[in-house]
Amino acid sequence: MNRIITKKILSQDVKEFVIESPRIATARHAGQFVIVRANDTGERIPLTIADANPEAGTITLIFQEVGKSTMLMGTFKEGDEFKDVVGPLGKPTHIEKFGTVVCMGGGIGVAPMHPISEAMKAAGNRVITIIGARSKDLLIMENRMKAASTELHISTDDGSYGVHGFVTDILQSLIDKGEKIDLAVAIGPVPMMGAVCKLTKKYDLPTVVSLNPIMVDGTGMCGACRVTVAGKTQFVCVDGPEFDGHQVDFVELVKRQRAYLPQERISREAFQHHEGCCSEK
Amino acid sequence: MAKKEKIPRQAMPEQNPDVRRKNFTEVPFGYTPELAQIEASRCLFCKKPKCIDGCPVNIDIPAFIRLIKDGDFIGAAHKLKEENALPAICGRVCPQEEQCEIVCVTGIKTEPVAIGRLERFAADYEREHGEIVIPEMEPPTGKSVGIVGCGPAGLTVAGELAKLGHSVTIYEALHQPGGVLMYGIPEFRLPKAIVESEVDYVKQLGVQIIYNAVIGRYMTIDELMEDHDSVFLGTGAGLPYFMNIPGENFNGVYSANEYLTRSNLMRAYRFPEYDTPIIESKKVAVLGGGNVAMDAARTALRLGADEVTVVYRRSRKEMPARDEEIHHAEEEGINFQLLTNPTELLGDEEGWVTGMRCIRMELGAPDSSGRRRPIPIEGSEYIIEVDTVVVSIGNGANPLIPQTTPGLDTNKWGNILADAKTAVTSIPGVYAGGDIVIGAATVILAMGAGKIAAAAMHRYMMGIPEPVEEKEEEKEEVKEKK
Numbered sequence: 001m002n003r004i005i006t007k008k009i010l011s012q013d014v015k016e017f018v019i020e021s022p023r024i025a026t027a028r029h030a031g032q033f034v035i036v037r038a039n040d041t042g043e044r045i046p047l048t049i050a051d052a053n054p055e056a057g058t059i060t061l062i063f064q065e066v067g068k069s070t071m072l073m074g075t076f077k078e079g080d081e082f083k084d085v086v087g088p089l090g091k092p093t094h095i096e097k098f099g100t101v102v103c104m105g106g107g108i109g110v111a112p113m114h115p116i117s118e119a120m121k122a123a124g125n126r127v128i129t130i131i132g133a134r135s136k137d138l139l140i141m142e143n144r145m146k147a148a149s150t151e152l153h154i155s156t157d158d159g160s161y162g163v164h165g166f167v168t169d170i171l172q173s174l175i176d177k178g179e180k181i182d183l184a185v186a187i188g189p190v191p192m193m194g195a196v197c198k199l200t201k202k203y204d205l206p207t208v209v210s211l212n213p214i215m216v217d218g219t220g221m222c223g224a225c226r227v228t229v230a231g232k233t234q235f236v237c238v239d240g241p242e243f244d245g246h247q248v249d250f251v252e253l254v255k256r257q258r259a260y261l262p263q264e265r266i267s268r269e270a271f272q273h274h275e276g277c278c279s280e281k
Numbered sequence: 282m283a284k285k286e287k288i289p290r291q292a293m294p295e296q297n298p299d300v301r302r303k304n305f306t307e308v309p310f311g312y313t314p315e316l317a318q319i320e321a322s323r324c325l326f327c328k329k330p331k332c333i334d335g336c337p338v339n340i341d342i343p344a345f346i347r348l349i350k351d352g353d354f355i356g357a358a359h360k361l362k363e364e365n366a367l368p369a370i371c372g373r374v375c376p377q378e379e380q381c382e383i384v385c386v387t388g389i390k391t392e393p394v395a396i397g398r399l400e401r402f403a404a405d406y407e408r409e410h411g412e413i414v415i416p417e418m419e420p421p422t423g424k425s426v427g428i429v430g431c432g433p434a435g436l437t438v439a440g441e442l443a444k445l446g447h448s449v450t451i452y453e454a455l456h457q458p459g460g461v462l463m464y465g466i467p468e469f470r471l472p473k474a475i476v477e478s479e480v481d482y483v484k485q486l487g488v489q490i491i492y493n494a495v496i497g498r499y500m501t502i503d504e505l506m507e508d509h510d511s512v513f514l515g516t517g518a519g520l521p522y523f524m525n526i527p528g529e530n531f532n533g534v535y536s537a538n539e540y541l542t543r544s545n546l547m548r549a550y551r552f553p554e555y556d557t558p559i560i561e562s563k564k565v566a567v568l569g570g571g572n573v574a575m576d577a578a579r580t581a582l583r584l585g586a587d588e589v590t591v592v593y594r595r596s597r598k599e600m601p602a603r604d605e606e607i608h609h610a611e612e613e614g615i616n617f618q619l620l621t622n623p624t625e626l627l628g629d630e631e632g633w634v635t636g637m638r639c640i641r642m643e644l645g646a647p648d649s650s651g652r653r654r655p656i657p658i659e660g661s662e663y664i665i666e667v668d669t670v671v672v673s674i675g676n677g678a679n680p681l682i683p684q685t686t687p688g689l690d691t692n693k694w695g696n697i698l699a700d701a702k703t704a705v706t707s708i709p710g711v712y713a714g715g716d717i718v719i720g721a722a723t724v725i726l727a728m729g730a731g732k733i734a735a736a737a738m739h740r741y742m743m744g745i746p747e748p749v750e751e752k753e754e755e756k757e758e759v760k761e762k763k
Contacts, residue, residue, distance in 0.1 A: 027499060037456060043547065043556040044456075069556055084456045086493040216547065216557075217464075219454050219495055220679050221519040222539035226530055233523065233530060238681060252530055255632030259532040263558030270553055 022057030031093030048112030106188025337729030358407035372401025432460020434515030434715030437731030528626030704734035
């Protein structure tokens with residue numbers, strides 16, 4: 001169970017694992033996520049499902065190494081096993097034929113966007129996908145996103161590839177060109193989702209965002225992942241992860257994401273020190 | 282008989298409060314064999330024992346106490362396990378003072394026999410002496426049972442049905458067994474090694490446990506019914522209530538479930554050896570007056586907080602926590618601000634909680650729960666400084682299974698509707714019990730419900746007609762206790 005079948009390095013900090021997980025591969029829908037625990041002393045962290053293959057019984061997880069847990073997972077090799085993989089969690093994306101859907105993925109947020117673009121296209125939508133990254137070498141899944149979409153646009157913050165700018169710049173130009181958009185979906189860093197929502201709000205363009213806050217159990221039992229939506233507290237793990245982006249309190253969300261920064265630093269530094277003097281796994 | 286009355290109820294040796302408030306080791310040490318035998322000798326061995334009726338799982342209490350008195354400690358443990366698969370746990374966390382001990386005849390003139398302490402002693406003795414014996418099992422029936430949730434209710438159903446020869450699989454959402462016994466109740470009150478050992482006993486009965494299986498998502502109830510002849514839902518009360526006051530999403534504000542799960546299940550008290558962090562606090566307020574609130578407050582102290590205050594809107598008399606737990610908390614230096622209700626949480630620019638606006642309360646006429654209703658005293662508001670708030674005001678029903686199971690009826694609070702005598706739900710073959718049915722209650726009530734369900738599931742699967750007259754009385758009683 002939970003064995004790593006293949007490992008790919010997508011960019012310096014971004015790893016892709018195809019993991020043996022037959023039941024989740026069959027049960028999952030676009031928009032859902034898993035919680036993983038690397039080892040016996042590990043924490044439970046939510047990761048979105050980038051892809052799944054029910055025939056092969058595998059799911060694809062893509063993550064960025066930012067803290068100790070993801071760095072440790074990054075050292076895993078093919079054949080290694082995750083201690084725990086729980087899922088699929090969260091409500092699936094509401095898929096129907098809306099017309100034209102713009103799917104925007106920023107940074108690592110491209111990974112969870114992949115099944116959504118795919119499902120939206122399969123439902124008969126015209127899917128315009130915009131993916132963005134800080135620079136060309138951090139951009140992931142370009143070819144797969146192209147295949148999953150009717151039309152693909154790319155932006156990089158530094159202009160090293162695609163449009164020089166943000167995904168919102170491309171969205172703005174689509175709107176300016178008179179593109180009739182029925183739904184926008186945005187997944188990425190909180191500031192990126194906030195910027196998208198600010199823009200789409202101006203045009204009354206319905207916008208769905210997928211949130212990835214701090215979680216513990218992922219079943220609604222603890223409330224670590226609470227977020228304010230339309231003035232009400234929601235649990236991302238059971239009420240989400242997708243919400244009406246125009247109603248999400250992103251300012252609060254950013255602050256809540258920072259709750260454990262000091263502890264995260266302690267863990268990361270201890271891990272890096274340990275990795276520096278011995279080799280683990 | 283009369284001569285024995287002079288022996289006082291034997292106290293259980295425990296860690297000194299000044300020492301234990303800084304460690305996570307279990308507070309009481311338990312009886313020695315000598316103390317246990319002295320305490321056992323206080324039992325009158327009544328011909329019509331009232332204690333058995335007081336026990337939600339009907340343990341033959343005088344019988345196991347007599348075995349302790351006679352020095353057959355292992356025999357006493359086996360006697361317990363005839364009715365209760367988890368005696369080391371129940372001996373620790375059952376509210377005996379309102380179940381078996383309250384009706385103890387010895388207690389009329391003096392204090393009741395310490396039934397809970399004796400139960401704990403016998404179970405610990407058996408475990409520590411490595412003499413755990415598997416009881417005689419019925420031959421395999423060829424029937425298969427799926428159980429959702431590996432907490433007290435699920436484990437009880439599993440143990441009962443395995444003994445009757447059914448093939449039993451438990452689906453557990455978390456990565457460890459035990460449910461609230463593992464994530465909720467702290468190490469210093471219920472050591473996790475004991476939970477693991479009692480779960481091991483259930484596994485030795487042939488029960489299989491599948492972890493990380495969130496039913497409703499991983500598999501639906503319909504899918505479970507394809508694989509099994511009957512299904513039991515014992516998912517617990519897994520949805521924490523908040524106060525619904527401004528500021529509850531500031532950093533530093535936890536549900537008790539989260540605070541305790543981080544510390545207990547995820548071992549955050551051993552951070553950074555374990556990866557899950559928990560906020561380092563100086564001044565902690567715990568909102569609520571139940572056992573969970575006591576657990577959270579005492580955990581905060583052990584995590585290094587300088588000052589921990591329990592804030593409860595009624596008076597001490599109405600606190601739903603066990604006296605023993607309140608007493609332990611007081612001994613350890615927990616402050617109590619009673620007749621006090623928070624109205625707002627205050628925070629800083631960075632989103633961290635810094636204070637709590639509270640209002641004083643007075644007690645009015647009794648409300649529907651029979652307790653006197655707290656009424657705010659106008660103009661009595663004041664602010665207390667805090668850097669952590671743990672909200673411990675109870676749990677609602679987790680919506681995951683009802684939402685994904687068409688035809689499963691619930692009440693207006695989302696609790697699954699189950700027949701009081703058979704635990705059957707609105708779906709034939711699907712049974713439910715424990716907190717998901719009666720609301721947040723106790724470990725032993727969940728186990729009692731499990732026994733009722735197990736008996737009915739056995740009859741259902743074997744085609745045995747329901748008995749015309751039920752001997753069991755309804756044991757539904759909703760309390761804020763665990």
